[in-house]
Amino acid sequence: MLLFYVKNCNLLKLKKLLPFLFILILFSCEKKKKKEAVIKKVEVKKPKPVVKYGFIFDNYKIINDTIKEGESFGLIMGRYNVPFPKINEIATKIKDTFDVRRIRAGKPYTLLMSKDSIQKPQIFIYKNNKVNATIINFKDSAITSYHYKKPIKLIERKVAGKITSNFSNAIDSLGFNAVLANEIADIYAWTVDFYRLQKDDTFKIIFEEKFINDTVSVGYGKIKAAVFNHRGKDLYAYRYVADSIKKEAAYYDNEAGLLRRQFLKSPIKFKYRISSRYNLKRKIKLYGNKVRPHRGTDFAAAYGTPIMTTASGTVIESARRGGNGNYVKIRHNSTYTTQYLHMKRRKVRVGDYVKQGEVIGWVGMTGNTSGPHVCYRFWKNGKQVDPFRQKLPSAKPMKEALKPHYFKFITPIQRELDSIPVSLQKEEILEINETTERKRNDTTKDKPNKNDSLEKTNKAL
Numbered sequence: 270m271l272l273f274y275v276k277n278c279n280l281l282k283l284k285k286l287l288p289f290l291f292i293l294i295l296f297s298c299e300k301k302k303k304k305e306a307v308i309k310k311v312e313v314k315k316p317k318p319v320v321k322y323g324f325i326f327d328n329y330k331i332i333n334d335t336i337k338e339g340e341s342f343g344l345i346m347g348r349y350n351v352p353f354p355k356i357n358e359i360a361t362k363i364k365d366t367f368d369v370r371r372i373r374a375g376k377p378y379t380l381l382m383s384k385d386s387i388q389k390p391q392i393f394i395y396k397n398n399k400v401n402a403t404i405i406n407f408k409d410s411a412i413t414s415y416h417y418k419k420p421i422k423l424i425e426r427k428v429a430g431k432i433t434s435n436f437s438n439a440i441d442s443l444g445f446n447a448v449l450a451n452e453i454a455d456i457y458a459w460t461v462d463f464y465r466l467q468k469d470d471t472f473k474i475i476f477e478e479k480f481i482n483d484t485v486s487v488g489y490g491k492i493k494a495a496v497f498n499h500r501g502k503d504l505y506a507y508r509y510v511a512d513s514i515k516k517e518a519a520y521y522d523n524e525a526g527l528l529r530r531q532f533l534k535s536p537i538k539f540k541y542r543i544s545s546r547y548n549l550k551r552k553i554k555l556y557g558n559k560v561r562p563h564r565g566t567d568f569a570a571a572y573g574t575p576i577m578t579t580a581s582g583t584v585i586e587s588a589r590r591g592g593n594g595n596y597v598k599i600r601h602n603s604t605y606t607t608q609y610l611h612m613k614r615r616k617v618r619v620g621d622y623v624k625q626g627e628v629i630g631w632v633g634m635t636g637n638t639s640g641p642h643v644c645y646r647f648w649k650n651g652k653q654v655d656p657f658r659q660k661l662p663s664a665k666p667m668k669e670a671l672k673p674h675y676f677k678f679i680t681p682i683q684r685e686l687d688s689i690p691v692s693l694q695k696e697e698i699l700e701i702n703e704t705t706e707r708k709r710n711d712t713t714k715d716k717p718n719k720n721d722s723l724e725k726t727n728k729a730l
């Protein structure tokens with residue numbers, strides 16, 4: 270009798286369980302109440318042979334160890350009774366592919382020895398890192414050495430989090446490492462100031478994680494999409510290849526705008542005239558031709574013309590003070606800050622988050638000015654510089670012709686992002702290219718993946 274009760278989920282590959290005679294699995298992936306498993310066994314299936322690095326480990330006696338300080342390949346081999354001439358022969362024969370003197374203390378290794386009473390060493394596996402190993406095979410007279418790379422499985426993951434102190438702490442508390450936090454920070458460098466994230470800002474990320482042996486994470490792949498809810502605004506980012514020649518991917522927002530942007534060339538949209546440039550040697554008649562450096566660029570425009578922020582950022586000053594008159598200062602990221610002087614009126618307050626192109630005030634004549642203009646000041650690493658002489662990140666906008674495809678491309682991804690509950694911490698692991706129906710996401714933390722649950726079931730049986 271074979272009885273399955275599998276509800277609404279494709280967790281188990283039925284064929285793997287067919288050899289069992291009496292199995293009753295009560296499985297529910299949706300309702301915890303029903304989460305009871307009654308498993309009876311009658312017959313034990315022989316475990317699958319353990320294959321690692323291309324060898325059936327069951328056929329050998331296995332030694333797992335780490336290279337200690339001062340140990341050499343010869344010393345280790347000698348310890349397992351490999352005669353010196355043989356060690357010499359191995360080292361000589363493989364020297365073109367692997368120099369045995371290159372082995373380093375602290376690196377793990379595995380030695381495969383014959384299972385008989387002689388326990389003759391046959392294969393030495395030197396592990397460069399979690400993914401790469403060098404295999405020295407001296408089982409037969411033909412001694413070989415080659416590079417072995419563990420197959421990497423890409424898993425698509427979803428994560429959602431809330432800022433309580435800062436972004437890297439939030440990522441860290443979810444169990445991911447700083448590399449992920451840095452990559453996200455890089456994508457949003459021109460959109461979100463990570464030093465000024467607010468408590469209760471939230472984020473959701475869809476990205477790839479690389480795994481070996483199904484469980485060991487060895488890094489991250491592509492970040493497919495993300496959304497930051499920053500001060501109440503949803504800031505989306507989608508990875509998209511718009512450059513068909515270089516095939517380089519970039520991140521764009523919901524309007525197909527590039528996230529990595531240049532500053533706008535001017536804080537005034539249409540009609541303006543640059544009346545005075547950044548000039549450290551400016552002489553002013555009024556002051557007896559004394560050098561009065563001008564560290565800003567003056568954009569003369571009609572009284573009341575809207576002034577835009579030239580890049581997204583956070584308002585760090587909004588005040589009326591002395592010669593500056595009404596002014597606003599905006600911090601864009603850890604490198605750049607801009608300031609806008611002599612406004613008729615300010616539109617933003619300290620702490621406001623403003624998007625590139627957003628109106629922050631209107632052209633006026635407050636402070637030291639002889640006519641309506643905005644004095645635009647630009648800081649790089651705390652120093653006022655000429656924005657027109659800066660090598661700013663280059664960014665090409667997406668071609669109009671590509672946009673319909675882009676919007677079609679991001680629609681399901683946005684839906685996917687929006688459907689991630691903010692309460693979700695880590696999602697269930699989803700295999701990329703998985704053909705079976707995807708599991709529903711829920712808020713359960715660290716649920717075992719499909720393979721894990723299969724393995725556990727097998728063990729239980």
Ligand SMILES: [Zn+2]
Nearest residue numbers: 565566567644
């Ligand atoms: Zn000025």
